[in-house]
Amino acid sequence: MAEYAIIGFGCAGYYGAKTIRENDPDGKITVFSEHEYSPYNPMLTTYYVANKIPFEGMFPFGDMYKIKEELGLNVISGKKVARVDADSKTVVTENGEEFVFDKILISTGASAFAPAFEGLAPEKAFYMRTIGDAIKLKEALESHSYKSALVVGASMVGIKVVELLNARGIKTTFADMANRIFPLAAYESVSREIERRISEKGVKLALGSALSSVEETADGFKCNMSDGSIVEADLIVLCIGTRTNVSIVDADKVKINKGILVDENMATSADGIYAAGDVSEGAELQSKDSMIIGLWANAAHQGITAGANMAGGTASFDGNFMHNITHFMDMDFIGFGDNKLPGTVYTSGDITKGLYVEAVIGEEGLVGVNILDNYRISGTVKNYLYRIMETKDTTLSPIQKGILIKEGLKPSFIEKMEGKFNGK
Numbered sequence: 001m002a003e004y005a006i007i008g009f010g011c012a013g014y015y016g017a018k019t020i021r022e023n024d025p026d027g028k029i030t031v032f033s034e035h036e037y038s039p040y041n042p043m044l045t046t047y048y049v050a051n052k053i054p055f056e057g058m059f060p061f062g063d064m065y066k067i068k069e070e071l072g073l074n075v076i077s078g079k080k081v082a083r084v085d086a087d088s089k090t091v092v093t094e095n096g097e098e099f100v101f102d103k104i105l106i107s108t109g110a111s112a113f114a115p116a117f118e119g120l121a122p123e124k125a126f127y128m129r130t131i132g133d134a135i136k137l138k139e140a141l142e143s144h145s146y147k148s149a150l151v152v153g154a155s156m157v158g159i160k161v162v163e164l165l166n167a168r169g170i171k172t173t174f175a176d177m178a179n180r181i182f183p184l185a186a187y188e189s190v191s192r193e194i195e196r197r198i199s200e201k202g203v204k205l206a207l208g209s210a211l212s213s214v215e216e217t218a219d220g221f222k223c224n225m226s227d228g229s230i231v232e233a234d235l236i237v238l239c240i241g242t243r244t245n246v247s248i249v250d251a252d253k254v255k256i257n258k259g260i261l262v263d264e265n266m267a268t269s270a271d272g273i274y275a276a277g278d279v280s281e282g283a284e285l286q287s288k289d290s291m292i293i294g295l296w297a298n299a300a301h302q303g304i305t306a307g308a309n310m311a312g313g314t315a316s317f318d319g320n321f322m323h324n325i326t327h328f329m330d331m332d333f334i335g336f337g338d339n340k341l342p343g344t345v346y347t348s349g350d351i352t353k354g355l356y357v358e359a360v361i362g363e364e365g366l367v368g369v370n371i372l373d374n375y376r377i378s379g380t381v382k383n384y385l386y387r388i389m390e391t392k393d394t395t396l397s398p399i400q401k402g403i404l405i406k407e408g409l410k411p412s413f414i415e416k417m418e419g420k421f422n423g424k
């Protein structure tokens with residue numbers, strides 16, 4: 001009987017375990033989780049803090065008892081794995097217990113990362129990555145009447161935190177070193193429009209301005225910004241970045257860049273050791289580079305692929321490309337593709353209201369798209385871009401065209417998206 005270990009039981013770990021069980025009904029699957037919760041969806045944590053969903057709403061696969069029964073798992077929870085020895089395939093927990101396996105999946109995800117700021121003890125700031133971060137922020141909001149907040153990091157996570165603080169009437173400043181919002185996903189015109197809309201809703205923007213140091217005052221914090229300005233806040237939330245949880249493996253045995261390097265089977269450089277989800281770095285289809293793609297669906301596909309291969313099957317995942325689909329403050333922002341790639345820019349609609357699309361057409365067709373205020377066309381555009389990357393075919397199918405036209409895009413703009421006026 002084969003023995004499998006899953007280290008970290010989030011999205012990738014859950015799908016890994018489920019797929020192993022589907023392919024090997026008799027194997028022994030041991031799951032190691034540093035906490036006692038069942039797998040949760042980190043993207044729902046801000047909805048919980050905002051009181052939009054109940055606590056149970058964060059667990060898409062149900063409670064741990066149900067999962068354990070359904071998948072026949074041996075669960076070791078509430079203990080962090082300290083080390084994985086790739087040669088002997090031994091898992092060592094933080095309290096020194098050792099377990100040996102045939103195959104191991106590392107699905108430990110990533111943690112919030114923030115540099116040290118002079119004057120700010122790390123525990124005095126809030127973060128938004130784990131369920132623990134969400135519980136801490138919610139409890140603080142419910143037990144204090146904060147009047148002002150500084151959110152650092154104009155990312156998709158930062159904006160969700162800004163949204164929930166703003167909705168509670170907390171005067172919120174949103175800061176980033178970059179000089180515009182969503183610098184990695186939005187085109188400049190779209191960034192500026194989103195900035196205009198959130199400013200109108202009362203959020204103060206401090207862009208092009210990094211947090212330098214903090215002084216504690218009787219009422220909260222005096223935050224010194226790199227441009228010389230001062231932000232007074234009694235709550236600081238740092239949404240600056242993440243670091244992969246790779247420290248449990250030995251980099252001499254398992255190749256690591258920013259994440260654990262995996263091939264299309266989710267195999268690492270060490271025999272019998274697999275990795276999936278935010279901890280891993282796999283193929284990015286547009287750049288053809290290896291990259292961490294921190295998205296829920298990506299973690300699910302990678303977990304399924306790893307699980308199938310661990311259980312003796314053959315599965316492969318060619319990779320994904322950068323994309324964001326986010327709803328906040330009564331608007332939808334969708335960004336597909338690398339927003340730094342050059343090309344001819346075509347736009348459709350009025351950026352200030354209704355459906356607005358900005359498309360960049362490179363030599364081989366569409367390379368990037370921003371969509372404001374219509375999530376319904378996102379699936380069609382994503383599939384289209386995916387197909388261009390896979391096959392170089394830039395023609396939209398009649399069904400895809402029909403969906404885009406129904407949602408308000410003109411046939412002439414659709415032809416431009418297909419690159420018909422771009423030398424094709």
Ligand SMILES: Cc1cc2nc3c(=O)[nH]c(=O)nc-3n(C[C@H](O)[C@H](O)[C@H](O)COP(=O)(O)OP(=O)(O)OC[C@H]3O[C@@H](n4cnc5c(N)ncnc54)[C@H](O)[C@@H]3O)c2cc1C
Pocket residue numbers: 007008009010011012013032033034035040041042043044045046079080081082107108109110128129130156157245248276277278279293294295296297299325326
């Ligand atoms: C606020 C927020 C909003 C997001 N919004 C979106 C979105 O809109 N769309 C989207 O696609 N994605 C979104 N994401 C990203 C998405 O949630 C992740 O890509 C996905 O959850 C990754 O799954 P994972 O299984 O790789 O990692 P995780 O879900 O992080 O799971 C890893 C698990 O491993 C455990 N672990 C770590 N180290 C150890 C150890 N040493 N021992 C034992 N256990 C360990 C952790 O506790 C955790 O439970 C968001 C993320 C956040 C934080």
